[in-house]
Amino acid sequence: MEVNCLTLKDLINPRQPRLDFAVEDRENAQKENIFVDRSRMAPKTPIKNEPIDLSKQKIFTPERNPITPVKLVDRQQVEPWTPTANLKMLISAASPDIRDREKKKGLFRPIENKDDAFTDSLQLDDVGDSAVDEFEKQRPSRKQKSLGLLCQKFLARYPSYPLSTEKTTISLDEVAVSLGVERRRIYDIVNVLESLQLVSRVAKNQYGWHGRHSLPKTLKNLQRLGEEQKYEEQMAYLQQKELDLMDYKFGERKKDGYPDAQDQQLLDFSEPDYPSSSANSRKDKSLRIMSQKFVMLFLVSKTKIVTLDVAAKILIEESQDTPDHSKFKTKVRRLYDIANVLTSLALIKKVHVTEERGRKPAFKWIGPVDFSTNGKAACLRPVYLGFQIPFSGGSCSKQKNNTFPVIQAKCKVRLLTSLLEQ
DNA sequence: TGCTCCCGCCAACGC
DNA sequence: GCGTTGGCGGGAGCA
Numbered sequence: 001m002e003v004n005c006l007t008l009k010d011l012i013n014p015r016q017p018r019l020d021f022a023v024e025d026r027e028n029a030q031k032e033n034i035f036v037d038r039s040r041m042a043p044k045t046p047i048k049n050e051p052i053d054l055s056k057q058k059i060f061t062p063e064r065n066p067i068t069p070v071k072l073v074d075r076q077q078v079e080p081w082t083p084t085a086n087l088k089m090l091i092s093a094a095s096p097d098i099r100d101r102e103k104k105k106g107l108f109r110p111i112e113n114k115d116d117a118f119t120d121s122l123q124l125d126d127v128g129d130s131a132v133d134e135f136e137k138q139r140p141s142r143k144q145k146s147l148g149l150l151c152q153k154f155l156a157r158y159p160s161y162p163l164s165t166e167k168t169t170i171s172l173d174e175v176a177v178s179l180g181v182e183r184r185r186i187y188d189i190v191n192v193l194e195s196l197q198l199v200s201r202v203a204k205n206q207y208g209w210h211g212r213h214s215l216p217k218t219l220k221n222l223q224r225l226g227e228e229q230k231y232e233e234q235m236a237y238l239q240q241k242e243l244d245l246m247d248y249k250f251g252e253r254k255k256d257g258y259p260d261a262q263d264q265q266l267l268d269f270s271e272p273d274y275p276s277s278s279a280n281s282r283k284d285k286s287l288r289i290m291s292q293k294f295v296m297l298f299l300v301s302k303t304k305i306v307t308l309d310v311a312a313k314i315l316i317e318e319s320q321d322t323p324d325h326s327k328f329k330t331k332v333r334r335l336y337d338i339a340n341v342l343t344s345l346a347l348i349k350k351v352h353v354t355e356e357r358g359r360k361p362a363f364k365w366i367g368p369v370d371f372s373t374n375g376k377a378a379c380l381r382p383v384y385l386g387f388q389i390p391f392s393g394g395s396c397s398k399q400k401n402n403t404f405p406v407i408q409a410k411c412k413v414r415l416l417t418s419l420l421e422q
Numbered sequence: 423t424g425c426t427c428c429c430g431c432c433a434a435c436g437c
Numbered sequence: 438g439c440g441t442t443g444g445c446g447g448g449a450g451c452a
Contacts, residue, residue, distance in 0.1 A: 142450045145428065172441095184430070187443060204437085204441065287443075330445060336427055361425070 147337055151189045151344035153179055158209045168209035170199060188287065192341040195291035219299060220371035226296030231314065235301060238310050290315055290331075291338045298348065298365035307353055307362040308335050339363050 143149065154175065158168055172190065176183040190207055193199045197218045199207045226232075293315055297306045312331040316324075342348045347367035352359050 142426090142428070147427075182430075183441090184443075185428085187441095191443075326446080332425095333427065333446075334444085336425095340427080 146340060147185065147188060148340035148344050150179060150181060150185060151341045154186070154189050155344060158211065160212050162209060162211045162213075169202065170207040170209055172205045172207065188337055189341055191287040192291045192338050193345075195288040196295070196345070198345075216368055216371050219295070219368060222292055222296050223299035223371065225292075226300035229296065231293075231297050232300040232302070234314050235297060235306070235310055238313050287334060287338065290334055291342075294335060294338055295342070295347070298363070298367075299369075301365070304365035304369070305351060305353060305362050306365075307360045308332050308339075309360065311335055 157175070157178075158170075162168060170190075172183055172186050176186045179186075190199055194201065194207070197210060197214050198212060199209055202208045294306070294311055297311055297314065298304055309328075309332070312328055312335060315335070316327055316331055339348060339350070342363075343350065345367075347365065348363040349366050351362050351364045353362045354360070
C-alpha cells in the first residue's frame with residue numbers, strides 16, 4: 001500500500017512536473033503577471049517572534065520548526081521585475097483578450113526567446129489560428145481543473161490507511177504549489193476532509209493526515225446525530241411540502257396538505273432563544289459543518305439519495321418564511337463543492353431523480369452503511385451555541401421543549417471538533 | 423438554457 | 438498590522 005502511494009506521490013512530485021501541472025503553473029503565473037521560478041523561491045520565514053539563525057536555516061523542517069509560509073505572491077516578487085514587466089502588466093490589465101493572447105503566446109514562446117517579451121507583445125496579431133487551436137487543446141478543461149479531480153490528486157499523496165507510527169504533516173502551501181493551484185482551493189478540500197476527521201489542523205497552515213481509519217466511527221456518529229436532528233423527517237417534510245405546493249399551484253389548494261403559517265414556523269431555523277450566538281456568524285456557515293450535515297442527510301435517508309435542493313433547504317439556517325433565492329443558490333454552490341470532495345472519497349456519486357417537477361440533480365450514498373463495528377464509537381461532543389450538550393446519557397432530543405422540528409432547528413450543530421482527541 | 427462549479431475578492435479571524 | 442482562513446457570488450464552461 002505504501003509503495004503504491006509513493007508511486008502516486010512521485011507522479012505529482014513537483015520536481016518532475018507533468019505537463020498539465022506545468023501548464024497550469026505557467027497560466028497562474030501569467031494571471032498574476034508575475035514570473036515564477038520555484039528554484040528561486042524565498043525560504044519559508046520562521047515565526048515572527050522566533051529569532052532567525054541563518055546559519056541553521058538549512059536544517060529547518062516544518063516538523064521541527066513551525067513556519068509561516070510566505071504567500072505565493074510574496075515569494076514571486078523575489079524575482080526582480082524585468083524592464084518590460086510593467087508594460088506587460090499594463091497590457092494585461094487593459095484587455096482580457098490581450099491577456100488571453102499573452103497566455104497563449106507564453107505557452108509557445110521558445111525559452112530562448114523569453115527576453116523578447118517586449119517584441120512579442122508588439123506582435124500579438126502574429127499568433128496564428130493553429131497556435132490558438134493548439135493552445136485550446138493544451139489548456140486544461142474545466143473538468144481537469146475541477147475540485148473533484150484536484151481532491152483525487154490530493155488524496156493520492158497520502159495513504160488511505162497510514163501506519164499508526166507514521167505521522168504525516170500536510171503543509172497547505174506546499175500542496176498548493178505542488179498541485180499548481182491557489183491555496184484557497186486546498187482549503188475547500190481540507191475543510192471537507194476535516195469534517196470527516198481524515199485530517200486535523202495542527203498548526204497554522206499545517207494539517208495532520210489521519211486517513212480513513214476512523215471514518216466508520218465518524219460516520220456512525222454523524223448518523224446518530226442526524227437521527228437526533230430528525231433530518232429524515234425534515235427531508236420527508238420538505239418533499240411533501242413541495243408536492244403540496246405543486247398541488248396548490250396546478251390544482252385546488254388542499255386544506256390539510258398545504259403548509260400553512262404554523263407549518264412554516266416548524267422549519268424556522270433561526271435561533272431566537274440564543275442571543276449570544278450569531279445566527280449568521282462565519283463559523284455557522286462553515287463548509288465543515290455544512291459537509292457534516294450533508295453527510296448526515298445521506299446517513300439517515302432510507303433511499304440514501306439526497307437531492308441538492310432539499311439538502312440546501314435544510315442547510316439554510318434562515319427562516320423559510322422569506323425564501324431568498326440567492327441564499328439558496330449560494331448554498332447549492334457550496335454543496336457542489338462538498339459533493340465533489342465526497343465523490344472523490346467514493347462516498348457519494350452523482351445521480352438524478354425524476355420528480356413531478358422534472359429531473360433533479362441528486363447524490364447517492366455509496367460509502368459504508370453498516371457501522372456496527374466492534375469498537376465503541378467515540379462520543380461526539382458537539383457544542384451548541386456556547387454550551388455543550390451532554391452527549392452520553394443525554395441527547396439533543398432530550399432537551400427541553402423537544403418538539404420536532406423546532407427544537408431540532410435550534411439544536412444547531414457545532415460539530416466534531418474533537419473526535420480524534422478522544 | 424439551466425446546471426455546474428471555478429475563481430478570486432475581500433472580510434473575519436487570530437497571532 | 439499582517440498573514441491566514443474561508444464565505445461568497447459572478448460568470449463561464451458544459452451538457
